[in-house]
Amino acid sequence: MPDTLRAPRPGTPAEVDSFRPNAARMYDYYLGGTNHLAADREAADALLEAVPAVALAARQNRDFLSRVVQFALREGITQFLDLGSGYASPGGVADAALAGGPGVRVVAVDIEPGVVTQVQTLARTSGWAGQVGALHADICDVAGILGHPVTRRMIDLDRPVAILCLAVLHFVPGPLDRVLGPLRRTVAPGSLLAVSHGAATPTPAGRTRTEGAARPAGPTRPAGPSPASISRLIYDCTLTPLTLRSEHDIRAALGECGLVEPGLVPVARWRMPESAPPPAFAGLVGGVSRL
Template identity: 35%
Template sequence: MALDDAVNGNADLDDVDISRPSAARVYDFWLGGANNFAVDREIGQKIVDAVPEVPAAARANRSFLRRAVQWCLAHGIDQFLDLGSGIPTVGNVHEVAQQGNPHARIAYVDNEPVAVAHSKNLLRGNPYASITHADLRDVDAVLTADGVAGLLDFDRPIALLTLMVLQYFPDDEETTELVRRYHEKLPSGSVHLVSHVTADDPVVDGGTAARMSQAMATPTYARDHDAFEALLGGAPLVEPGVVFAQEWNPDQNNSEPENSCVYVAIARID
């Protein structure tokens, strides 16, 4: 059944607004998913028509997610707090993490009803993964939620993920403060995995893609290298620092796109 036909009678989807495109559902469309509506596909296709490399950039972000989670496991971090986790697709954090460590713990947080409903279905029967319906801007509510505080051990390092999330917050000062609040609440030895759309790429026009997203309920705001790094508040970065997604410790058999318009980094939380 198409998602367009699944809203009526589904209590988990009562809050879905199908009058405006959702960033999470448009992203799902770019990744080839089916959890999107006609309004999402329309703007998603318009952006692809203008910037054809966008779906490849979305896949590069997912590939960074996989490599970054594997890096965390290799460095003894097996707990993950994924803010704005989005609609489940192939290669979710819990799938990557629990393949390497079956007891890895993953707390997902999102406020998009479709993302939450599908995450509930996907995680049913998984005792080491949860989904919390919350606004990530409410730091205290997120960190005290049963699905977070009841699952993660805050006496051990946690990997915070904000992948393609901070780009939805236009105010640099407020966004930096939001990041700082999460950093100060997490235990020493934690890390922050982050990715963000940029207009800096010389080939993929991330600026145009961001401007066209203004029709969405949560529009995108592209940031340059310095503005992206500044969001992390001077936290030390894991090598190679701030780079494009395809350049962050690529696999030997690299099949990443040459360009992606997505900056990524891992910051250390001391």
């Protein structure tokens, strides 16, 4: 088994719309990958010009992913259901989890067919076919995912599983419980739910920039669009528009009673060494809940 996951650039499946940006390919671009097209780069560059912290958020989320997987392995969990997995790359879930040994199983789920094709190809060519599987599905179809032959073959739902929803739930409109509720009711006790999510940034007044803060007295220059507004505008061009939520709503979706310490925090702060310098907040909060 190679030390790291080296992802070849896949061909573009016929069903992919190469003229429309795609969130999974844009995320791969933020991380310096190669699984993106001209439309993705154009949209991503426009967002990075307006909101440079997006690239930092992607890197922080990747580091958070690694710490979450290591935590799950230390808890004795060797099954991983990666919802909205994105393209496989060095440092991704399969790369981090398979270090746990031959008994580890990973199922990657994504709505982007190119992701599924790439992961399936990597599983065959890397000799990981018995450990890594992939299926093409909308994460809102929880019943279809849990009942899929790939999931049933690789994941034993009578044993604890780590469910990863990393930087994906902000592409789910409406109540998050329509995704997380069926998962909670189905998986075995002792399972873990890990979430990272784009959050509206709190202002000193305690409101959020998306809600708007009170303007100071005196003449002011006209305010331009907020980073949240620009992000939503750009992702509206994809098939998966962006829905930012308050930290209160994200915490409620995770289930506050079962939150692992340190709770819901900026992803760069989750279980980081105390000696590490305070990280910049790049817009993602995350946490892990016991189910």
